[in-house]
Amino acid sequence: MPKVKKDVENVPEIEKMRHTASHILAQAVLKYFPDAKLGIGPAIENGFYYDFEFSEPINEEHLEQIEKEMKDIISRDLAMSQIFMSRKEALKLLQSKDQNYKIELYKDIPDKKLSFYITGNDEFVDLCRGPHVVSTGKVGSIKLQSIAGAYWKGDEKQPMITRIYGLCFPTQEELDSHLNMLAEAERRDHRVLGPQLKLFMFHETAPGMPYWLPKGVKLFNELVNFWRTEHEKHNYQEIVSPLINKSQLWKTSGHWDHYQENMFIADMGENEVYGVKPMNCPNAMVVFGSQQISYKDLPLRLSDTDKLHRYERSGTLNGLLRVRSFQQDDSHNFISEDMVESEYMHIFELCERFYSIFDMDYEFRMGTRPEKFMGDIESWDKAEAALKKVLDKSGRPYKVLEGDGAFYGPKVDILMKDAIGREWQMGTIQLDYQIPKNFDLKYTDKDGSKKTPVVVHRVIYGSLERFIGILIEHFAGAFPLWLAPVQLIVIPIADRHTEYAQKIMAECQEAKIRVALDSRSETLQSKIRDHELQKNPYIVIVGDKEIETQTVSVRSRSTKEVGLMKPTELVEKLQREIISKGK
Numbered sequence: 001m002p003k004v005k006k007d008v009e010n011v012p013e014i015e016k017m018r019h020t021a022s023h024i025l026a027q028a029v030l031k032y033f034p035d036a037k038l039g040i041g042p043a044i045e046n047g048f049y050y051d052f053e054f055s056e057p058i059n060e061e062h063l064e065q066i067e068k069e070m071k072d073i074i075s076r077d078l079a080m081s082q083i084f085m086s087r088k089e090a091l092k093l094l095q096s097k098d099q100n101y102k103i104e105l106y107k108d109i110p111d112k113k114l115s116f117y118i119t120g121n122d123e124f125v126d127l128c129r130g131p132h133v134v135s136t137g138k139v140g141s142i143k144l145q146s147i148a149g150a151y152w153k154g155d156e157k158q159p160m161i162t163r164i165y166g167l168c169f170p171t172q173e174e175l176d177s178h179l180n181m182l183a184e185a186e187r188r189d190h191r192v193l194g195p196q197l198k199l200f201m202f203h204e205t206a207p208g209m210p211y212w213l214p215k216g217v218k219l220f221n222e223l224v225n226f227w228r229t230e231h232e233k234h235n236y237q238e239i240v241s242p243l244i245n246k247s248q249l250w251k252t253s254g255h256w257d258h259y260q261e262n263m264f265i266a267d268m269g270e271n272e273v274y275g276v277k278p279m280n281c282p283n284a285m286v287v288f289g290s291q292q293i294s295y296k297d298l299p300l301r302l303s304d305t306d307k308l309h310r311y312e313r314s315g316t317l318n319g320l321l322r323v324r325s326f327q328q329d330d331s332h333n334f335i336s337e338d339m340v341e342s343e344y345m346h347i348f349e350l351c352e353r354f355y356s357i358f359d360m361d362y363e364f365r366m367g368t369r370p371e372k373f374m375g376d377i378e379s380w381d382k383a384e385a386a387l388k389k390v391l392d393k394s395g396r397p398y399k400v401l402e403g404d405g406a407f408y409g410p411k412v413d414i415l416m417k418d419a420i421g422r423e424w425q426m427g428t429i430q431l432d433y434q435i436p437k438n439f440d441l442k443y444t445d446k447d448g449s450k451k452t453p454v455v456v457h458r459v460i461y462g463s464l465e466r467f468i469g470i471l472i473e474h475f476a477g478a479f480p481l482w483l484a485p486v487q488l489i490v491i492p493i494a495d496r497h498t499e500y501a502q503k504i505m506a507e508c509q510e511a512k513i514r515v516a517l518d519s520r521s522e523t524l525q526s527k528i529r530d531h532e533l534q535k536n537p538y539i540v541i542v543g544d545k546e547i548e549t550q551t552v553s554v555r556s557r558s559t560k561e562v563g564l565m566k567p568t569e570l571v572e573k574l575q576r577e578i579i580s581k582g583k
Contacts, residue, residue: 011131014170017139018043020080020132021070021168023117024139025050027124028069029164032062038126039101039152039161046178047142047167051150053101054162058147063164067144077137078120082130090114094127101152102127141175143167184420190472191319197477197534199468199485200320208317208324210465215485218514222483223464224305227329230353234346236303236331241283243307244274252438253282254374258407262310278310281432281457284332285439288453293443295336298453299343303331305464320469327464329427333456334443340431340454344390344412347429347458351414354460357581358471362416362426363397367404374408375434383431384410406457408434414460418474426467430457478535478557482578488515489531490552493524493543500547504540504567511571513578528555538562540570 022041029036029052039051085093087106093116094102105127106114117128119136133139145165152158169175194200199216202209212220228238244266250256255263255278264276277283284302293300305327312324335343355362366387369380387410391398398412405411411430415423432455442450461467471479481487488508492501498519508515518527524541531539539555546552552570554562565573 013133015043016131016133017170018048018168019128019130020136021139021142021166022048022050023080023119023124023126023128023132024070024073024136024142025066025144025164025166026052026126027073027119028066030124031069032065033058037101037161038099040105041126046169047145047165049163049165051101051152052162052164053159058162060147063144063147066164067142067166070142070144073119074136074139074142076120077135078123079118079135080132081118082132083116083118084113085116086113090116090127093125140168140170141172143175143179181420181422185422185473188420188473188476190321190469193472193477194320194469197472197485199472206325207314208312208322210320210323210325216468218485219468219479219483220464223461223468224329226357227305227354227461230350231301231303231331234301234350236301238303238305239284239287240304241280241287241306242277244276245282247273247275249282249286250275253285253435254408254438255279255282258372258374262312264309264311276309277306278308280304280306280308280328280330281332281435281455282439284455285435285441288332288334288436289439289441293334293453295443295445298335298443299339300334300453301331302334303329305329320465320472323463323465326466328459329461329464331458333458334436334441334453335456336443336445336451337454340386340456341390341393343456344387344429344431345393347456347460348390348394348396351427351460355414355416358474360416360418360474362414363399364391364394365404365413365415365425366391366398366400367406367411367413368400368402369410370403370405370407372407373405375437379433380410383433387412387431406430406432408432409457414462416470418470419476424470426462426470427458427460428462432457476535479537480581481537481574482581484535484537485514486516486534486536487513487574487578488538488540489518489536490515490540490542491518491524491527491531493541495519497542497544497547501540501542504542504552507567508571508574511575513571513574532557538574 019042022043025048026038026041033054035055037053041048041050090106091103094106114127115129116125117130117132118125143166145167148163148165149160150163152161167175167178169178197215198213199219200210200212203211247256259278263278266274266276268274287302288300307325307327309325312322316322317324333343351362368384373380391412409430409432411428413425414427416426417423436452436455441453443453445451490501490505492498501517501519505515505517518531520527528539535557537557541553541555549564551564551566554565554570556562
């Protein structure tokens with residue numbers, strides 16, 4: 001065998017463990033399926049996967065066998081050794097093993113010497129650059145998770161192969177903790193809870209485009225109403241702009257060259273091509289450009305919640321978290337260059353107001369100039385320096401992701417942690433020196449000169465669809481009272497109690513409480529159970545005793561029982577809780 005070389009790559013140990021686990025998976029698969037063809041096996045977040053081509057389908061029972069063999073390989077603590085072969089030696093080895101996918105990968109590697117890793121005493125050899133842990137015993141705790149179909153190299157024109165996913169953590173305790181989180185996440189899955197709670201649905205005729213049901217519309221509108229109220233306090237001005245625009249608008253903004261593959265294009269005939277709006281920024285530029293703007297008008301904050309459409313590949317669609325039709329709590333804040341710091345600090349204050357309402361912890365992430373960008377490097381450097389300064393001043397933790405900025409400017413993403421510790425990218429605050437230049441936007445400065453504004457593109461919720469999907473999972477469908485689509489259910493015990501129940505309902509409606517009457521011919525316990533499953537915050541029960549004493553019997557979702565109350569007391573209690581938003 002050629003000389004073994006030490007692996008000196010600077011890769012976190014956990015990634016090495018997970019990459020090694022993928023090799024152990026492949027070795028275990030070949031024990032039971034010696035004719036399986038091997039694809040690739042990288043480390044991924046929380047674990048690993050490996051792609052295979054099997055002559056016959058495998059199932060969950062096979063996974064149990066394979067996992068048992070993996071644990072045996074780990075317990076034997078086999079050495080992981082790196083070797084290098086000439087191209088001729090490497091091709092000969094791969095051909096001898098009849099591994100056509102590996103031969104295809106080999107052809108894509110230009111190196112004169114190719115890296116392989118050997119497990120133990122030639123028990124398993126794989127074409128791989130590494131790095132790996134020194135031996136299989138260093139892998140930690142693993143569990144095979146699932147089987148999925150995947151296209152070779154992610155190309156729909158390539159063969160469909162089998163992908164086996166696994167988890168890998170340094171200790172069994174960490175693995176068990178992650179498995180508990182996954183079980184809790186499954187219980188909270190918005191794709192299940194949303195339809196169960198009658199919030200939204202999807203239909204095959206509009207993939208990735210949600211239908212909002214009546215209860216979902218109430219939830220959606222409550223979020224928008226809160227957003228609108230808070231932003232009006234800070235002099236935001238709401239606009240509405242066209243859904244489709246001629247391609248010329250998108251060419252001017254730069255989206256035609258940088259984003260067209262993610263747009264829905266409409267050929268209207270008469271030699272006119274339109275783009276369905278994937279974002280609002282060009283329309284905000286048009287509104288700014290239609291007016292005579294003075295430095296006294298800045299900052300000019302143009303906000304909107306218009307419907308947007310983006311083409312997402314069908315395989316990436318994921319409930320409300322990845323859709324093709326959505327709305328954002330958008331704003332384009334036109335400022336002078338010396339306002340960058342103050343405007344970002346203002347937006348950071350809004351972030352704190354919004355996220356604290358939902359008991360969400362968050363941090364920031366700065367994205368710098370991407371490989372494909374618009375404008376000059378000097379403007380980019382200035383924008384990035386300005387963002388770093390305001391992030392340092394904010395006092396919030398932040399990280400930097402190189403090359404993750406928008407094509408027109410660097411950005412700050414809002415990373416939120418939900419109730420079970422998962423991290424989500426929510427809103428974004430982007431600094432733009434480029435698009436205003438494309439539209440030749442000007443404002444009149446103090447000295448009478450014409451200057452180009454800087455624009456801050458910002459969303460705080462982000463996509464409202466995505467935000468609601470995360471809220472469903474964050475609260476497990478049990479929304480706080482102010483946000484709940486139905487805040488109170490009134491249940492008459494018998495038909496003779498319906499008139500009094502309707503009177504209570506009318507008083508609550510007058511007080512702007514979202515209330516519903518349940519007069520179905522079901523047992524009382526059945527009705528209570530149904531509404532508990534619907535996670536309604538309060539249930540009021542009325543019968544003979546309540547009519548006689550002119551009270552209501554109140555049942556709370558959180559405490560189960562509140563007891564008898566006067567209707568006016570109930571209304572006042574609910575109003576206080578709604579206004580306080582649970583604080």
